[in-house]
Amino acid sequence: MMRRLDLAQVSFACCVLVNMVDVMGMFFTAPVMVPYGQQIGASTAEIAGFTTVRFSMAVISLLWMPRLADTKGVKLCILISVFGTAIAYGLQGNAYLFSGCERQLHSMRPGDSMNLWEGHECIVVNGTVGIVESIGNSSEVGLATALGSGGVLECTEDCGNKAGVYVMMAGRALAGFFGGTQPVLRAYVTQISLPNMALVKLRSTVLFASMQAGNFALAPIAGVISRFGLHWPWYVSTGVAVLCLVFVTAFFKNKEDIVMQSKKKVDAEEGEQVAEPVAAAPTVTPHVGPPPIKDKILLLMLLAYWCVFQCVAALILLLPLLLEYESFGLMDPTSLEKSRESLAAATSMVMVPHGVANFAMSTVGFLILSSKIGDRATMRVGATLAAVLLCFYGYASSELWHLLVLHGFVGVGLGLMVPAIAPTLQRYNTLAHPEKTSQAAALPLFGMQLGQIFGPLLFGLITGDTQDRSRMNLAWLVAGLSFLTGMLLMDFCFTLISRHPVMRKLTYTPEQIKTMLETNAQEEEVFVDDMCKLLRGMLTQGSPEYRGIKLWSGVAQRFVARVLRETIPKMREDPEEHLEDVAAWIAKVGTDADLDYFHAKFPHIPRHRRWQSDAYVGEQQFNDVACPSQCSTAESSLFPRSQALQAWELLLFPRTAGRPFNNDEEKEEEEENEEEEEDDEEGEEDHGEEEDDSIDDMAMPVMLPFLMIVRDDGYAAAAADDDDDDDDKYDE
Known part of the structure; x- marks a missing residue:
């Protein structure tokens, strides 16, 4: 079955899998990040630092990975990335093993009671044991009573061990250092799909959908898996990364290999026997412009990504903190462990309508609507909907079902917005920076990483350490306005892109592009400018082309x-x-x-x-x-x-x-x-001399x-x- 697929299709499938692996450790594990951090002894500031460290190292990955892909090939870059990501996920999943203090098991018969002492945290291993805390925290003084047939209680002394936190930090840093594959994948997918623009759009949409699968659609699964242990979502991510490494090693091919196979296939079908070596087909004269780092369009897009992905940080951090408020009824005053499990399960539940709506709209919904009103109008509709609803998360939600509705419609907005960005931006990168496509694709993603680095710090500063609902509402309002600002900047960037000379190539048919490649044609506008300069030189005294005309x-x-x-x-x-x-x-x-x-x-x-x-x-x-x-x-x-x-x-x-x-x-x-000569024949003799x-x-x-x-x-x-x-x- 695999042999029937060409190399481009198989390599694209590898890209989808790599993309999902890249985001699983970031979004798939998001519902259990807060409770898992608390389990290993991390404070609220340290839990926020997990995200900051991850995205800080991701900035570094955007410096070396695109350059490696442009110089040494995409396959080598992806293999290194997946291998390092698997190690990073394994470290994060095993961080809890390094955080343990002395543990004591207490077997309790029916009716037995035991006082809980300060500085210890007790959980029920099996059986039925009721824990009544005097101050609402099991690490403080309380009373444990065995019910039914009794049970086993495990108590851990709070010894201040931070080894698990440090291991978790190291794992997050490694995940960020090897997690910069998105610009590489986007550039590669565009290169193997051109000049078929419809195929570019379709594959870019599927690539984004794969990210959403790891981002939101699989998040509920993480909530279910966490019932067996809060560390299990990282184990699942590690297993997927190992499978992806094997698959990429076996089947992924670089663009040059795909082009060569395509050429051999055409030669075999036509029965052509090449007797003499044929020179490589000339390419269109590349666009001469500033490098990616000086491209104003890409720099504006960087700022837009920063504003938008600050809101992603808001979703990861603010949503669990919002669910801790008493009105949602998720916190159990008798058991901190149950409260954490309920919080993780509720966060996963809120992700369900969001993930389903996002996945549906980013695939079927986006393709249908964009075919009727265009990509840009579809992006505007989705971005406006998401920005408005984000502002109401704090003011209009007091029960769980409120968040289910709001988050579901935000998924609709994001599903309509995000798929419209990648195809247009990647087409521009390919045409404006043909020799540095991966580096051009990486530049806006710097804004994404910066937004996710400073986003938690910004919203953590707004909310503070206390449960002040007015500050929480303000944080969500800032998130919505930040998202709206990013959307307006993106729309302005698309206006600049549509006016850029290189985008005129999109009006050519595949046959015209092929002719341009075969004949080494200049861009029409460049050729016209050259001819204008030539004519001016021919008519201007002192020019080497001057023709001496007065x-x-x-x-x-x-x-x-x-x-x-x-x-x-x-x-x-x-x-x-x-x-x-x-x-x-x-x-x-x-x-x-x-x-x-x-x-x-x-x-x-x-x-x-x-x-x-x-x-x-x-x-x-x-x-x-x-x-x-x-x-x-x-x-x-x-x-x-x-x-x-x-x-x-x-x-x-x-x-x-x-x-x-x-x-x-x-x-x-x-x-x-x-x-006329016959008509004038009679008067020819009389007027000959005058004529x-x-x-x-x-x-x-x-x-x-x-x-x-x-x-x-x-x-x-x-x-x-x-x-x-x-x-x-x-x-x-």
Whole structure:
């Protein structure tokens, strides 16, 4: 079955799995982070530090991982990342083993009671034991009573052991150091999917959905697993990382391998036997612009990511703290352990509607809505909905079902917003920074890491150490406004991206992009700018391209303008008619090689004969008139042969110059000329001499300014002083 899939499909499946592994330790374990931290003896500040350390090291990973992927290949980068992530998850899951103080087991028979002493924490291992605390905390003085058939009580002395906290910190730091695969994966998926933009959008959406699976959809599973032990979610994450490492080692391929396989497949299907080595296909001239670190669009996107992902920090930190309030009814005053379990289970439950809505909208919902109103409008709808609802988390929630509804609709908003960001941004990175795509993709993610570093500190400062509901409400309001600010910045960035020159390539069809690659074409706008510079140089004195044309004469200016307008004929829009016009134009002004190339590409277009005008016959006469024997070779070189013939043609054939040659039109003109000659045959003898004189008189004003253009001022003055000599030259 696997052999039927091509390398691109299998490699994309590896990307999905790696992406899910990368976020599992961050979001999949989020519901149990607070109670697990409390179990290993961490304070509230230390638990917040777990997130800060993880994302601080993630900033460092964004410095080395994209560079490694761009230089040594994506596969090596991913293997190192997954291996390090597996070790990090294992350390975090085993942190509780290093935090234990002296443990004592107390077996209690039915009806037995035991006083609890200060500095100890007791939990029920099995059986039924009721614990009544005098101050609401099992580590303080209380009373334990065996009920039913009795049970076993395990008590741990609070010895101040912080080894588990330090191990947890080390595991979080390693997870961040090896967790910067997102920009690498996004850049890789775009590269193996181009030029099919629809495929880029689809795969980017699926890649985001895989992140949501690890982020929210699997979070309820973590709550269930935590019933067997708060450390088990990290064990599950470690196992998934090991499986991913094996899968990537076996099946993932770099972009170059996929391109080579694709080429071999095409050659095999066409039955082509390559006898000689073929040069690599040329690439489109890369866009010349600032490096990613100086790209204003990417820097603005960095700031937008910072604002948005501060709210992600709010969801991770503020949601469990909000559920601790008495109105939600989750805290058990008789057992801290039960309170922690209830808190983890409630947090997981709130994630269920969020995860389901997010997953559904980021896949099916986004694709349907964006096809009707566009990606950008879909992003605006989702971002506005999420920003407004985040502001109401504190003010409009007092029961668990309130949070279920709010969090579910926020999932709808995020599901519509986030998938619209990656395809547009990654297309821009690929076109604007083709040699540094991974590094360009990493720059906005610096903002994500900074937001998640400073977000917990900001919201922890707002909420404080006490349960003040007004401060909690203010924290959620700040989160919503921060999200709205990030959305507005992203929308502005998309406006700048849509106006960027490189995005014009998105209007090309796959066939047009292929032609650009094969012919080493410049971007249209770049080519037009180059031609404008060339024309300016040809008409500007002192330029290496200067042609010696004197433009102080209005007649000369109008003549040059007419020549430029008539040089390129107007093409018809219909595809077939357009090709016919191109064929006629090439037959008129092109070479035999141009004709052969065109008709090899379009053999169905009739071949025109090479057009030979009388301009070639009169070439020597034109050179004699334009540059007499007394002018120097350097002066004559100012007017190239091809331009001289073109100007001579305009003077001799003003009706056909600059237009595609057409045999039928030529015949019609000849017939019209014959009819005119027959009509004027009777008066030809009487007015013959006058007609010759009129021809000379007409030629003088037409050719005199032309001679003034191609010669220097001295020759023009000499020609004006000696009218008789000039007339003799024109007669010749």
